[in-house]
Amino acid sequence: MTSDDVGRALTRMAHEIVERNHSVTSLSVIGLQTGGNDIAVRLAHLLSEISGELMASALLDVSFYRDDLTRNPLPASASTTIDHDLTDRTVVLVDDVLFTGRTIRAALNALSDWGRPRAVQLCVLVDRGHRELPIRPDFVGKNLPTSQDEAIVATLDGVWIGVRGTS
Amino acid sequence: MIDTIRGDNLLSLDELSRAAILEVLDTAETFVEVNRRSIKKVPALKGRVIASLFFEESTRTRLSFETAAKRLSADVLSLAVASSSVKKGESLRDTIATIDALGIDAVVLRHRSSGAALQVSRYVPHVRVINGGDGLHQHPTQALLDAFTIRQVLAERSGTSGLESGTSLFAGLRILIVGDVRHSRVARSDIAAYATLGADVRVAAPGTLLPDDIDTWPVSVAADFDEALAWADVVALLRLQSERGSGTFVPSLAEFTFTHGLTEERSRKLRPETLIMHPGPLNRGVEIDSRVVDSAACVVERQVSNGVPIRMAVLYLTVAGTHEGIAT
Numbered sequence: 001m002t003s004d005d006v007g008r009a010l011t012r013m014a015h016e017i018v019e020r021n022h023s024v025t026s027l028s029v030i031g032l033q034t035g036g037n038d039i040a041v042r043l044a045h046l047l048s049e050i051s052g053e054l055m056a057s058a059l060l061d062v063s064f065y066r067d068d069l070t071r072n073p074l075p076a077s078a079s080t081t082i083d084h085d086l087t088d089r090t091v092v093l094v095d096d097v098l099f100t101g102r103t104i105r106a107a108l109n110a111l112s113d114w115g116r117p118r119a120v121q122l123c124v125l126v127d128r129g130h131r132e133l134p135i136r137p138d139f140v141g142k143n144l145p146t147s148q149d150e151a152i153v154a155t156l157d158g159v160w161i162g163v164r165g166t167s
Numbered sequence: 168m169i170d171t172i173r174g175d176n177l178l179s180l181d182e183l184s185r186a187a188i189l190e191v192l193d194t195a196e197t198f199v200e201v202n203r204r205s206i207k208k209v210p211a212l213k214g215r216v217i218a219s220l221f222f223e224e225s226t227r228t229r230l231s232f233e234t235a236a237k238r239l240s241a242d243v244l245s246l247a248v249a250s251s252s253v254k255k256g257e258s259l260r261d262t263i264a265t266i267d268a269l270g271i272d273a274v275v276l277r278h279r280s281s282g283a284a285l286q287v288s289r290y291v292p293h294v295r296v297i298n299g300g301d302g303l304h305q306h307p308t309q310a311l312l313d314a315f316t317i318r319q320v321l322a323e324r325s326g327t328s329g330l331e332s333g334t335s336l337f338a339g340l341r342i343l344i345v346g347d348v349r350h351s352r353v354a355r356s357d358i359a360a361y362a363t364l365g366a367d368v369r370v371a372a373p374g375t376l377l378p379d380d381i382d383t384w385p386v387s388v389a390a391d392f393d394e395a396l397a398w399a400d401v402v403a404l405l406r407l408q409s410e411r412g413s414g415t416f417v418p419s420l421a422e423f424t425f426t427h428g429l430t431e432e433r434s435r436k437l438r439p440e441t442l443i444m445h446p447g448p449l450n451r452g453v454e455i456d457s458r459v460v461d462s463a464a465c466v467v468e469r470q471v472s473n474g475v476p477i478r479m480a481v482l483y484l485t486v487a488g489t490h491e492g493i494a495t
Contacts, residue, residue, distance in 0.1 A: 079197050
């Protein structure tokens with residue numbers, strides 16, 4: 001995918017989000033650190049353009065909520081910038097690549113510390129399969145079947161497939 | 168040099184590299200945010216057991232370590248030494264063995280003997296040992312929170328953030344450490360941290376309260392206290408440690424205050440932007456005047472607040488971390 005393809009996919013997803021939720025005023029767009037940062041900012045911008053309402057995005061770092069802290073080296077932690085109670089809001093979680101689903105599991109646990117959202121929806125730029133948990137995305141930029149040992153890089157500049165460990 | 172404390176003990180700051188110290192400071196920044204949430208708890212150390220073993224009195228260190236452990240969802244075993252079998256004469260080794268038999272992942276130890284933390288780390292090599300102050304030797308988390316506090320205040324003033332500034336704010340920073348350097352483990356850890364981070368460190372004290380080997384330390388000795396006050400960007404006061412016999416090293420407390428106490432009159436020699444620090448507990452009227460404690464330049468309360476995120480960072484890195492490598 002080129003950056004134009006990514007741009008079109010994000011625009012389509014923004015329209016889908018508005019269509020699904022009717023109003024955007026109760027939406028909270030939350031990007032997952034660090035891959036979801038730029039995508040969440042762009043998505044919030046597109047939602048503002050479509051709806052005419054000013055939308056901001058926040059960031060969520062799930063390092064401390066991961067279930068693989070003991071198995072993998074510690075992830076470098078980044079900061080969380082959620083500044084409002086999420087109770088009764090509809091949260092749109094934004095990430096670059098959906099893979100095993102474990103990051104999303106950690107994010108769902110983390111979100112509960114900011115209140116009880118009315119609903120949580122998941123928006124990803126790339127769904128590469130290989131889920132290990134019963135999690136599915138609501139909005140997908142591109143379904144990209146991959147093998148386990150491939151690495152995916154998905155940014156606003158485009159999407160690339162490489163061999164794991166060399167990217 | 169040790170480049171990370173991930174999966175390791177934290178016994179002393181002498182061997183820690185600049186990268187290792189920076190990693191703790193940066194990790195603590197993320198925990199500052201956790202401490203601002205309405206639910207101040209993350210599950211990072213869920214199911215881990217951390218023993219808090221204080222063979223010496225403590226208010227700040229103990230409370231902030233235990234708060235830190237709980238905010239990481241760890242279980243805390245807290246031994247009240249005064250009402251334990253230590254009073255029946257049980258040795259340090261047997262006490263540690265008993266607690267280890269209950270199944271622990273880490274121990275925070277404070278002890279009157281220098282080297283106690285190192286000794287315990289040899290008794291229980293599978294347990295992470297965090298030094299909460301050992302005799303005259305080291306108090307690593309105090310120095311880390313002191314460095315964190317300095318970086319936080321200076322970053323705020325220059326309109327940047329601690330994370331962005333890295334260690335740059337310490338380059339050439341003029342830090343004056345005043346008072347009972349001889350008996351102070353805080354001074355030893357602070358000096359190690361500040362020197363590693365690139366600061367210019369001086370000490371000022373009555374000659375009797377300087378250690379005999381001061382010329383081997385990475386510091387210079389201030390000839391004139393009053394001149395040094397005007398020189399300093401940060402003035403770090405130390406407590407006069409009566410329980411370690413400081414009283415016999417000065418003619419009287421009043422004499423110490425006269426020569427090296429930060430009285431209100433003397434505080435006027437400081438430049439307005441100079442920070443005043445003290446690790447606590449304070450001897451008001453001895454090393455610092457009450458009115459100086461309550462002045463805006465004094466960041467003692469911030470130091471206490473920062474104790475929690477720093478100790479969360481230390482527990483997180485040592486207990487959840489592994490030796491295998493560092494994720495990027």
